[in-house]
Amino acid sequence: xxxxxxxKTGEYFDSVTLMIAGRELSARxxxxxxxxxxxxxxxxxxxxxxGLLCPEIASAGDxxxxxxxxxxxxxxxxxxxxxxxxxxxxxxxxxxSHGRYDPKSLENALQVLPDANLALISIAGKYAGDAAMSxxxxxxxxxxxxxxxxxxxxxxxxxxxxxxxxxxxGPDCGTAIINGVPLAFANAVDRGPIGIVAAAGxxxxxxxxxxxxxxxxxxxxxxxxxxDVKEAVGGSMFLEGIRALAEDEATKVILLVSKPPHAQVxxxxxxxxxxxxxxxxxxxxxxxxxxxxxxxxxxAATLEEAALLAAALAGGKSAxxxxxxxxxxxxxxxxxxAEAAVKVKAGQKYIRGLFSGGTFCSEAQLISGDLPGGxxxxxxxxxxxxxxxxxxxxxxxxxxxxxxAFTVGRPHPMIDFSLRNRRIQEEANDPEVAAxxxxxxxxxxxxxxxxxxxxxxxxxxxAGAEKEGRRIIFLCSVTGTEKDPQIRSAVEKRLKxxxxxxxxxxxxxxxxxxxIARKLDR
Amino acid sequence: xxxxxxxGDRIRPGEYRIHSRFPAVINLLxxxxxxxxxxxxxxxxxINIVLPGSELAGAAALSARPEGLKLDGxxxxxxxxxxxxxxxxxxxxxxxxxxxxADLQALVAGSAHPKSxxxxxxxxxxxxxxxxFERSMAERLHTGAQAVMRGDLESGARTLRGTGFGxxxxxxxxxxxxxxxxxARRALxxxxxxxxxxRLCAPGPGANPLARAFLRCAQEGRFFSRLKALxxxxxxxxxxxxxxxxxxxxxSGETSGADxxxxxxISLQKEAVPCS
Numbered sequence: 163x164x165x166x167x168x169x170k171t172g173e174y175f176d177s178v179t180l181m182i183a184g185r186e187l188s189a190r191x192x193x194x195x196x197x198x199x200x201x202x203x204x205x206x207x208x209x210x211x212x213g214l215l216c217p218e219i220a221s222a223g224d225x226x227x228x229x230x231x232x233x234x235x236x237x238x239x240x241x242x243x244x245x246x247x248x249x250x251x252x253x254x255x256x257x258x259s260h261g262r263y264d265p266k267s268l269e270n271a272l273q274v275l276p277d278a279n280l281a282l283i284s285i286a287g288k289y290a291g292d293a294a295m296s297x298x299x300x301x302x303x304x305x306x307x308x309x310x311x312x313x314x315x316x317x318x319x320x321x322x323x324x325x326x327x328x329x330x331x332g333p334d335c336g337t338a339i340i341n342g343v344p345l346a347f348a349n350a351v352d353r354g355p356i357g358i359v360a361a362a363g364x365x366x367x368x369x370x371x372x373x374x375x376x377x378x379x380x381x382x383x384x385x386x387x388x389x390d391v392k393e394a395v396g397g398s399m400f401l402e403g404i405r406a407l408a409e410d411e412a413t414k415v416i417l418l419v420s421k422p423p424h425a426q427v428x429x430x431x432x433x434x435x436x437x438x439x440x441x442x443x444x445x446x447x448x449x450x451x452x453x454x455x456x457x458x459x460x461x462a463a464t465l466e467e468a469a470l471l472a473a474a475l476a477g478g479k480s481a482x483x484x485x486x487x488x489x490x491x492x493x494x495x496x497x498x499x500a501e502a503a504v505k506v507k508a509g510q511k512y513i514r515g516l517f518s519g520g521t522f523c524s525e526a527q528l529i530s531g532d533l534p535g536g537x538x539x540x541x542x543x544x545x546x547x548x549x550x551x552x553x554x555x556x557x558x559x560x561x562x563x564x565x566x567a568f569t570v571g572r573p574h575p576m577i578d579f580s581l582r583n584r585r586i587q588e589e590a591n592d593p594e595v596a597a598x599x600x601x602x603x604x605x606x607x608x609x610x611x612x613x614x615x616x617x618x619x620x621x622x623x624x625a626g627a628e629k630e631g632r633r634i635i636f637l638c639s640v641t642g643t644e645k646d647p648q649i650r651s652a653v654e655k656r657l658k659x660x661x662x663x664x665x666x667x668x669x670x671x672x673x674x675x676x677x678i679a680r681k682l683d684r
Numbered sequence: 685x686x687x688x689x690x691x692g693d694r695i696r697p698g699e700y701r702i703h704s705r706f707p708a709v710i711n712l713l714x715x716x717x718x719x720x721x722x723x724x725x726x727x728x729x730x731i732n733i734v735l736p737g738s739e740l741a742g743a744a745a746l747s748a749r750p751e752g753l754k755l756d757g758x759x760x761x762x763x764x765x766x767x768x769x770x771x772x773x774x775x776x777x778x779x780x781x782x783x784x785x786a787d788l789q790a791l792v793a794g795s796a797h798p799k800s801x802x803x804x805x806x807x808x809x810x811x812x813x814x815x816x817f818e819r820s821m822a823e824r825l826h827t828g829a830q831a832v833m834r835g836d837l838e839s840g841a842r843t844l845r846g847t848g849f850g851x852x853x854x855x856x857x858x859x860x861x862x863x864x865x866x867x868a869r870r871a872l873x874x875x876x877x878x879x880x881x882x883r884l885c886a887p888g889p890g891a892n893p894l895a896r897a898f899l900r901c902a903q904e905g906r907f908f909s910r911l912k913a914l915x916x917x918x919x920x921x922x923x924x925x926x927x928x929x930x931x932x933x934x935x936s937g938e939t940s941g942a943d944x945x946x947x948x949x950i951s952l953q954k955e956a957v958p959c960s
Contacts, residue, residue: 174704174705174706176706176937177848177849177850177851177852177939177940178797178799178849178939179938180849180850184815184818195815195816196815196817197817198849199848200846200849200892202846202853204824204845204846204847204855205821205847205848207824208821208847211823212816213816214816223891224890224892225892267724
């Protein structure tokens, strides 16, 4: 046996780094034992008892690091000692998550970043209220990503904030873009003249991306959380958001996105936008058009329509011009649907929508309306009917995979595609299915490679159906931009290569799907 | 001007220079005296100065004079002094205290770092020391702890001191924890620990400046905030609060917190601890 050692003076490592380094040295070929310790006399006596003491380390003191190895060959000992230094650095580097300081309290965070004016809070809902209140007391706007915050807490926070001219975005606010910075699940969009207030996260993502992709841009995008427009909260932050955008010089057009607000909230919104001096576009998905009549706003039926209308108005075009463009585009979509419908086999008649974004599921239902054979959903909007079993589709079916039934104990479907991929395969195996509608959401927080997850599944599902003489039409929309980490065009390319049709928006994809369903009924 | 979160009450005057630097701790030395610049997460202590992380990053020299503290030439102002003493507590709820000890023991036995001294109270953990050197070290630590438990304090301290990995070896952490336990017992009305502490310190100061400073704090009954908070929670807090503070202690350093906790537990309840 050969025992070799060396002393390193003035080098300090934490104890676990030394233990791991010792263990990794021991695992090297030809090394039967090793130790990396401080050279105290006590440690040297243990080295002696272990047969690891050697003359080279005799002079080591308490503050010296000693490295000793026992090997079957002298060369192995030299190699192990030579490797030890790099090993120590590697182990220490691995042990550090990063080199920066992470404040553990709001107070400290503000000392590190005294000019901060917004706190993003993402902790368990029952604690989030206290944290949000602390931030408000410190004069910060709040983005409250957390859900499960009690309603009374939300009301308390928003009342407190409003009295101080602060915003509380949330609870359950997943998306915002403030001063060009995407927060939480948001996209890298161009800056521009359109300000958004949204009580729907994926709705905000879709309109902001469509606006950016159309050549316009976003000044600010303020999320409020879906509960804000309910009667109990009274649209508190929706109204504050409108007020903030009205005062914002960079905002030339205001776009409002939500499911239908409570009637009283809608009245307040109407009053807030009256005589604002800036055009206001509103998409309240599923709202009765009559409820919007008489208000000083441009009402849109879909997210896409709202986004393109806002972009047109910001670009100096009229609302009529935008509507004409959309009508022409919808005629093209009808042609695409007709062309696709002739390719499927007799008996294939249903469309199935599998959505990661709840707003997209709602929008698809509204566009599809009352299709022959019935429309079902686990998040139904009239005329759709409730789906008895969310895990089993029937007739025309739109499934929101972000609903609690699917997300308890597992990541959101924008992050984890496993559930949707299984469901795609199940739907494709159904001989009555003609088309499958999918939303693909890009941006920060979403899956880094959604096409890598979906494309093989789509290709396999199509191939499986074709073996049985069927043809499944996959209709995808991609919510994202070229600046997003996933790169929109690259995602679209891979989906197309897998055999999917990629449409410019969720609304467009839903229109094609509904068109196919109606053609097949004839 | 720098505004620290707290300054320890046992910082001695001197011109301190860098000794060692870790992500959340910078140790500065002036002769035999040590000061640790730490982040808030590490916490307050008798010789700690708790600073915002941004100030910690480049710190290299500290001047401690009667007129004030200066870090790299910049004055430290408005600092709240951390009181590291443990106030005398008369008539504590003994049952509550005993439950706190039992809960701490269970937590250490179940959750401490595998290479910590938790094997002294949970013997099955000794199998986690696998290679020859580790087994020899565990044997020596076990021998030292046994000596302390049977009252052979000088011999135990001599065996334990300086034994272990890292800058504050496990044996030193154990001894510090043991002495803090004696001080805690005193604060609760038990016998004066001075004689026992003197015997534990009889082997004299070692050459490791960090361990020496740490042991001196323990000898003098000056507590770091994590252990002090644990003791207060064990006396007055709910079991959940005490468990939270205990986890904070175990999170100190890599094995240090657990090693201190083991010494502290054995000191408080040596008759109930399966050390042999």
